Amino acid sequence: MEYRVLGRSGLKVSEVSLGCWAIGGPSWRDGEAVGWSGNDDGASLEGLRRAYELGINHLDTADVYGDGHSERVIGEFLREVPRDKMIIATKVGWFRGTAPNAMQPIHIRHQLEQSLMNLGTDYVDLYYFHNANFGPDDRYLEEAADTVRQLQKEGKVRVIGQSAYSYADFMRVCPVTRPDVLQFHYNAFGNLFDRPETDLFRWAGEQNLGLVLFGPLAQGLLLDKFDPENPPRFGEGDVRASNQAYTRERLLDIRRKLQPVKERFGADVQDLVRVAIQYPLAKSANACVIPGFKNARQVESNASGAGRPLSAEDVRFVAEALQE
Template identity: 30%
Template sequence: MEQRILGRTGRTVSTVGLGTWQLGADWGAVSEDEALAVLDASAEAGVTFFDTADVYGDGRSEAIIGRFRAANPDLPLTVATKMGRRAEQLPENYVLQNFRDWTDRSRRNLGVDRLDLVQLHCPPTPVFHSDEVFDALDTLVDDGAIANYGVSVEEADQALAAIARPRTATVQIILNAFRLKPLDRVLPAAIEAGVGIIARVPLASGLLTARYSADTEFAADDHRTFNRHGEAFDVGETFAGVDYADGVRAARELAALAPDAATPAQAAIAWVAQQSGVSSVIPGARSVAQAQANAAAGSLGPLPEAYLQRVAELYDVNFRATVHDRW
């Protein structure tokens, strides 16, 4: 698989990585053996970048990755985690002592002395404009607790504020065929600044697999059930914030234009990976087969022009009015 430089970290990572929210069992039950099998299959397929967070399964995802990494010390892995969602979402909670506590816990979970990359986990907007916050992150780097830091954002303006900070290594943002706003300003700014872009929710919570219908039901403990209207966190994280029925219809139209050698999901992942400025795209996987199929998307050639044009058309007709200015 193609490898790219992950922004200011200087590390080389796979174009297609692995998001591991689901390994915390926050998308329904996933056993530890199943989770380890997904990690193993991803690594065998050439994935060298895992993304996790301290709140995925209350640390379960981190701990499983830590066990996998300890059992495979020779694999050239980069593991990114996130912090900040263990406390009430108030700007005053984003202080050095909390950062130390949160990163110490993540280091224990992951079994490392120094974290490869720590991202602020979609904090309140004022955090992105606080010199004290970024000074505290600089202190963690200087102390050797973390090698690099970045941010995970909900909004394009938050990303732009972070990119302007001189030591921000990466920005993680939602980017998929139903969420095109980052193409306008965020990706160009990141390229100019040398900041890596980690693209999350590439399948719009599964919509872009084209496997769902208007009648599909999800488990009660799946965020696609309990957060469909933003009851638990930002609604943009579930189905990328688009209307579910509109997403089902648009995904089927786009799937019809996928290359013969690719599934609709692979084409959707490849579309993200092929955007200029993207360092790595991080689809999730709950099975070995999903992990292998997602990784294979990193080897697809350029997508047909008809597919690219239809992405833009479907977005303009179905989604631009409701999602573009919101995030």
């Protein structure tokens, strides 16, 4: 396993870390599915143990993942390993309970205390604002930032992070939240975060910010693991059920685009895992990726993509093949 320092945060993490959304299981928010089906807590724990054996030291979760279930599974695992050997990240911002907004300061404090209880620890290494929704006209933005900085002074949070879903949102809130780590969606399909006018990698590099990139495997789409003639069906409470990428037409299009990638790097799933893992890592020396998992086999598959970087020419080739 190779390791990266997340910029000015100083956190040293495995370049392939783990996203723990899927092990939270099925869940809903405001009537919409926001979880994953097909999880098993025993398999999840075996996956976490295998990750530790392979040198993966950074786990990323959130209060909303299974409404705390992901945190509680990680809490079980943390009873088995030295706490100081793991970098644990969680988030606040999507689960609002009875608060008018999830970023209401008293709610943030409550949620962190609940997350600490779920995780069985007295601090988190990295605490994110999960989105940029701080209420109408950013009503809670300044107070929320002050609250998390106070929690940092109390020793309950080591590093503050900001997750968001658009360049404009990052530019709006980061001057106030002052994060040391950013988290956003990025993979070899590319998106607005790598475009000249909205290049978040360049901006983060100028600030020496750490980057945690989720969705590197595009929920399996970059691995050509789904049969276009028999598109997958997902269970109740699974966020993928409403994703139009799993239609026959889209799966056929992805398969066509992946063909030159297979010819260059190999057609085996693990060849594609390596490309999918290393493409986003090539964007910044301060970045790690957090692919999801449900079991030890998937952890091993993810970890196999570490330590095998792509050349600059390889990166250009993949972008030309996969991006519109």
